[in-house]
Amino acid sequence: MTTEQMIQKYKDWIFRQSAYQMALSLINFDKLTIAPKGGNEYRDEREAYLAGEYFAIATKKDMIPVLKALKDDENVDADTRRACELYYKNMMKDACIPKDEFIAWHALQNESYNHWLEAKQKNDYSIFEPYLKRIIEGSKKIYGFRESDIPIYDQMLDDYEPGMDREKYDRFFDALKERILPLIKQVTEAKQIEDGFLYEKFDIDGQKAFMEHLLKYLEYTPDWGYQNETEHPFTDWVCENDCRTTTKYLENNVVSAIFSTIHECGHAWYEHNIDPKYDGMILSNGVSSGMHESESRLCENYLGRTKAFWEANYPILQEQFKEQLGNVSIDEFIRAVNVAKPSLIRTEADELTYPVHILIRYEMEKGIFDGTISTEHLDEAWNAKYKEYLGVDVKDAKDGILQDVHWADGSFGYFPTYALGSAFAAQFVDQMRQEINVDEMLRTSRYGEIQKWLREKFQHYGCFYDAPDIMKLVTGKEFDPQYYIEYLENKYRGLYLSDKK
C-alpha cells in the first residue's frame, strides 16, 4: 500500500468509528435525560450490539500495520501522525479483548447502571451490591486480556490520566492531606459564615429565568450548546458545534444549578474550543480526564466564585429573588457561596473539602483492587472514612456509597482525576491572571474573551499534546500541586482565619 492509500484507508476507518461514536453518544444522552425507563432493556440490548460494532471497527487488526506505518512516517502531516499514535495506543489496549467479551461487558455496564439507579432511588445498597461485585470482577477480566505486568488499578489510573499511577497519586494526596486536613479542622472550628439565605425557597421557574441570563453570560448559545435537566448533571458532546450539558434545580438551594451549570459549561467550552479540523477524530477530545476537569473547575470555582463574576450577575439574581436576596449584599453573597463545611455529597461540596471526598474514593478503589475491601462491606468502609476524614455521619446509602454513578459502569480510576483537575486549574489560573485581566472581563460580561485565552493557549490543540506538555506549554513549568494548596490556604485563611494572622 502506498502512503496515500494508507491515509485513505485510515480516513475511512476513522469516519466509520465517528459515526458509531456519534450514535452511541446520542443514545447515551437520550437514556440519561429523557428516555422512558420502560424501554431500557430493549434499548440497552441494541446499544450493546452497536457498541460491539464500534469496537469491531476500532480494533480491526488490519489497521495495526497502517497505524504503525503512518505514526512513524515523517512525510505524513503532524496531526495524522499524532492521531495514529493515539489510535495505535488504544488498539494495543483493546484489540486483545474478544468482541463477545466486550459486548458482554458493555451489556453488564448497562445493566449495572440501571440497578444502581434503582438502588439509589430506593436508598438500598443491597440492590446494587451484586452488580458492583460483577462489575469489579468484569473489569478485572477485561483488563486481564491485556496481559500486562502492571497492577490493574495502576493501568486504570493511567487510562484516565496517562502517566499517573498509585505512587504519584499517593504523593499528591499525601501533600493535600498534610496541609488541607489541618486547615479543614481549623475552618470547622472557626466562626462560621452566614449562608442560610441561599437555602430558602426559590421557585424553579425563577431559577430558570435566571439561568436564561446566565447561559447568555457564559456565551453558551443554542448554535452549539444545549442544556437539559438530570438528577446527575453531566456533559456530552458530538463535535465542535454540538455540546450538551445538564443541570439540576433544587427548590431549597439557589446556587446548586448555577454552579453545576458553570461547571458543565466549562467542559462544553473545552470541547467547543478544540480546533474543528479535528472533528470526528481522536484528537478532538480533551487531553485527559484531569485536564477536562481542570477546565470545568476553573470555570466553576476560579471564575464563578469570584466577586468580579458576581458583579456582573448578582444584580440580576437579586432582582429575580427580591424577597430572599434583596437585603443580602454582594459581599455577604460571595462569602456564602465560598463557605467551607464538611458534608456528605461530593458534587455539592465546597472547594476546600472537595479533594477529601476524592481522597476517600481513591483509598476505597485502592482497597477494592488490592482486595482489602469487599463489596459486602463497602458501604460501611465508606461511612467510616467519611467519619474519619470529614467528621460526618452517613445515614443513607443514597447520600453515601450510592451517590456517584462512576462505579456503576466500572469507571474505576476516574475519581482521582477530579482532584488533580482542581490542582491543574490552580496552576493555569495563576498563569492566566498574569497574562489577562480576568476580573475586568468577568465584571464587564466578556466571558468569551477568557474562553478565547484558554482556546488559543492550549484548548484548540485537543489532545495533540499530552497533559504534562500542555502544562509546560501554558505555564512554562511542570505540574506543581503547591499552586493548588496555596490557593486553598490563602482563600480559606482569608475567609475564616484572618483574625488569627
Place this chain on the structure above:
Amino acid sequence: MTTEQMIQKYKDWIFRQSAYQMALSLINFDKLTIAPKGGNEYRDEREAYLAGEYFAIATKKDMIPVLKALKDDENVDADTRRACELYYKNMMKDACIPKDEFIAWHALQNESYNHWLEAKQKNDYSIFEPYLKRIIEGSKKIYGFRESDIPIYDQMLDDYEPGMDREKYDRFFDALKERILPLIKQVTEAKQIEDGFLYEKFDIDGQKAFMEHLLKYLEYTPDWGYQNETEHPFTDWVCENDCRTTTKYLENNVVSAIFSTIHECGHAWYEHNIDPKYDGMILSNGVSSGMHESESRLCENYLGRTKAFWEANYPILQEQFKEQLGNVSIDEFIRAVNVAKPSLIRTEADELTYPVHILIRYEMEKGIFDGTISTEHLDEAWNAKYKEYLGVDVKDAKDGILQDVHWADGSFGYFPTYALGSAFAAQFVDQMRQEINVDEMLRTSRYGEIQKWLREKFQHYGCFYDAPDIMKLVTGKEFDPQYYIEYLENKYRGLYLSDKK
C-alpha cells in the same frame, strides 16, 4: 440449511436491523427536538452512513432465499411467516437500489430538510425550491431502480397505504368533494360560532400545568411515554415501552397544544398497544399510514372534541385560566373547539375543512409526477388551489407551500393517508360506540379502557393483518367512506345549519 438454522439466521438479521433502526430513530428524534443546529452537517453525514449500514443489512441478498422459504413454510409459526412475507416484500422493493445511491439519497433528504427549515424560518420558498427539485428527481431515480410498470406516484401511494392507487384515491376524494365542498360553503355562509375566547392570551406555564393533568388523563405515563416540544409536533417510537411525542404551545391559542397532544398520543398509544412479542420486528408497526392516522384522529376528534371528554377536563382548564374562561360554559367551549372555518394551516384545520387541505396536496402531488406542475411555480399553484377550494389567500410561503415537512424529505404519497385515516376512524368509532359506552368512559376518566378496546380489537396485532382485513375484523364490513361523510354532515349541520333543517 435446516428450518431451525434459517430461523436463527432470520432472528440475528432482524435483531441487527432493529439496533440500527433504534439508533436512527433516536438520532432523528434528537435532531428534531434538541440538537444544536451547528452540528447538523456533522451529524447528518454520519447518520447517512449508519442509514446505509442499516440499508445494507435490510437488503442483504443472502436473506432472500431464507425469507422466501420461511414465509411459505407451513411448519413455521404464523408470526414469523407473516413477518417474512413483509420483509420479503420490502426486500423486493429495496434490494434493487445500489447502496451508494441509497446513501446519496438519504444525505440529500437530510440536506433538503435543513434547507426547508431555513426557508420556512425565512419565509422564502426560493431557498427550498432547488432542493425540492432535486428531491423530486431523486425520488424518481430511486423508484426507477424497481423497474416496475406501475407509474411512480401509484407506487408511492401503495408504499404508504398498501392497495391504494390514484384511481381509488380519486374515487375517495370525488365522494368527499361532492358532499363536503357544498357543506363547507353552507357552513361558511351560516351564522358563525363565537370562539374568540380561545385565542386570548394564555401563558405557556399555565398551559403546561394543564398539560400535566391532560397527560395523566390520557394515561400517557413516563414509564413508556415522553413528551417534548417542537415547531412541528410528531410521534416517534422505539418499542412498546418507549414512545415519544412532541407538541407546540401557542400563547394566543389555548387548544392548539391540547389537540396536538391528544393526536400524537393517539399515535403513541397505537404503538404502545402492539403486542410486545413483536418488539424489534416488522410486525411491531401500525398497519399503514392511514391506519396510524385513523388512531390519532380518532383520539383527537372523535374523543377529544366531545362533550364527554371535556366534562372530565374542562373544569380543570377553566380553573387554570379563570380570567379567560371563567364565564365560558362547557357548551360554549365545545362549540368553539368544533368551529369549522376555511384556513391556511393544515395542522390547525378543523375536521370539516381538513380533508380539503389534503385534497389540495394530493392534486399537487399528482401534478408533480405527471409533469403538469413544475417546482418553479409550485407556490403559485398551491395558492391558486387554496383560493379555489377554500377561498383563502396565501400571503406567506411559510403558511403555504412551506408549511409541511413531508416534501422536504421526499415523502410523496403520504398526505392522502391523512384523509383516509380520518375516514377509517369514523367507521371504527361507529363500531366502538355500539360495543362500549365511550362517553361514560371519557366522562369518568377511564381513557385507558377505550385504549383497551382498541388494543384488544385490533391494535395488538401490529401489522399481522393488512388494513382492509383489519377493517373487516373490527367492523365486519369493507371500508366505506360514507361513515366519514355522514359523520361530518351530521356534526356540522347540527352545529351550523340546524335552523334550516
